[in-house]
Amino acid sequence: MSENHGKVTVVGAGFYGSTTAMRLAEYDVFETVVLTDIVDGKPEGIALDMNQSAPVEGFTTKVIGQTTGPDGSGYEAIAGSEVVVVTAGLPRKPGMSRMDLLETNAKIVRGVAGEVARHAPDAVVIVVSNPLDEMTALAQLATGFPKSRVLGQAGMLDTARFTYFVAEELGVPHTSVSCLTLGSHGDTMVPVPSRCEVDGKPLTELLSAAKIEELVARTRGGGAEVVALLKTGSAYYAPSAAAARMARAVIEDAGIPLPVCAWVDGEYGIDGVYLGVVAEIGAGGVRAVTEVPLTDGELAALRAAAETVRAKQADIASL
Numbered sequence: 001m002s003e004n005h006g007k008v009t010v011v012g013a014g015f016y017g018s019t020t021a022m023r024l025a026e027y028d029v030f031e032t033v034v035l036t037d038i039v040d041g042k043p044e045g046i047a048l049d050m051n052q053s054a055p056v057e058g059f060t061t062k063v064i065g066q067t068t069g070p071d072g073s074g075y076e077a078i079a080g081s082e083v084v085v086v087t088a089g090l091p092r093k094p095g096m097s098r099m100d101l102l103e104t105n106a107k108i109v110r111g112v113a114g115e116v117a118r119h120a121p122d123a124v125v126i127v128v129s130n131p132l133d134e135m136t137a138l139a140q141l142a143t144g145f146p147k148s149r150v151l152g153q154a155g156m157l158d159t160a161r162f163t164y165f166v167a168e169e170l171g172v173p174h175t176s177v178s179c180l181t182l183g184s185h186g187d188t189m190v191p192v193p194s195r196c197e198v199d200g201k202p203l204t205e206l207l208s209a210a211k212i213e214e215l216v217a218r219t220r221g222g223g224a225e226v227v228a229l230l231k232t233g234s235a236y237y238a239p240s241a242a243a244a245r246m247a248r249a250v251i252e253d254a255g256i257p258l259p260v261c262a263w264v265d266g267e268y269g270i271d272g273v274y275l276g277v278v279a280e281i282g283a284g285g286v287r288a289v290t291e292v293p294l295t296d297g298e299l300a301a302l303r304a305a306a307e308t309v310r311a312k313q314a315d316i317a318s319l
Contacts, residue, residue, distance in 0.1 A: 127151070133261055
């Protein structure tokens with residue numbers, strides 16, 4: 001096995017951030033995982049706990065915890081990070097939309113982005129803070145990084161949820177199901193039934209249009225369903241799996257196509273907006289956006305999502 005290399009930082013040691021850091025450590029491909037938080041001692045305590053799991057799990061990645069201050073103190077620990085996953089911000093509560101978090105999380109993400117630009121100027125930034133598409137656009141503005149180096153996690157998670165719901169409905173292993181969701185992370189999500197297959201058969205041949213629409217609606221509300229059941233906090237096991245996989249694709253320069261929130265400039269006839277699409281992910285972030293064939297209806301929905309998101313992203317510069 002090749003030697004571990006590279007440094008990844010996870011900003012925010014809540015459930016999402018700490019679970020992401022644990023997954024990244026257990027991959028055993030990074031030399032160092034840095035976990036930061038504003039709660040004094042929390043990231044240090046979590047890192048110590050994680051490092052003590054290494055002899056059991058057999059990974060050699062070192063986890064470093066670092067408390068950061070409002071003045072930016074502590075951020076020197078992220079210096080030289082090749083990937084930074086930004087989970088900082090408030091999670092949703094029952095009844096809240098992702099957009100309800102906009103103003104609060106914009107301040108947090110803007111502050112974090114400034115510190116990332118200062119201490120890890122060559123990093124690829126993966127944003128997971130909600131509302132996702134807007135926070136990804138804000139992080140790019142606030143870091144001043146090339147758009148290819150700032151992307152958001154949502155499409156992988158939404159695709160995983162869609163895949164899981166289809167597999168459960170048909171009573172087949174999820175490994176037999178191939179699904180895709182594009183568009184925004186939220187109300188203008190665009191699950192793509194025409195690209196869904198089960199053991200190579202089109203989903204449209206296996207389920208009625210009404211049943212597919214039901215699964216699409218459940219996918220769109222997948223996060224809210226978890227939030228409503230938990231009553232406090234939001235999903236983190238599936239989201240952290242998606243974010244960690246994206247970070248791994250960067251450090252391994254995998255060049256694999258993944259559904260992510262990326263800058264779209266001309267693809268699908270859409271210009272100048274962060275949107276959920278399929279993109280090749282490698283060492284520099286997004287190598288290229290991959291256009292997948294869509295039905296006329298799906299393409300119209302994707303373009304409508306782009307316009308909705310564009311309006312909101314235009315507002316974030318002032319936050």
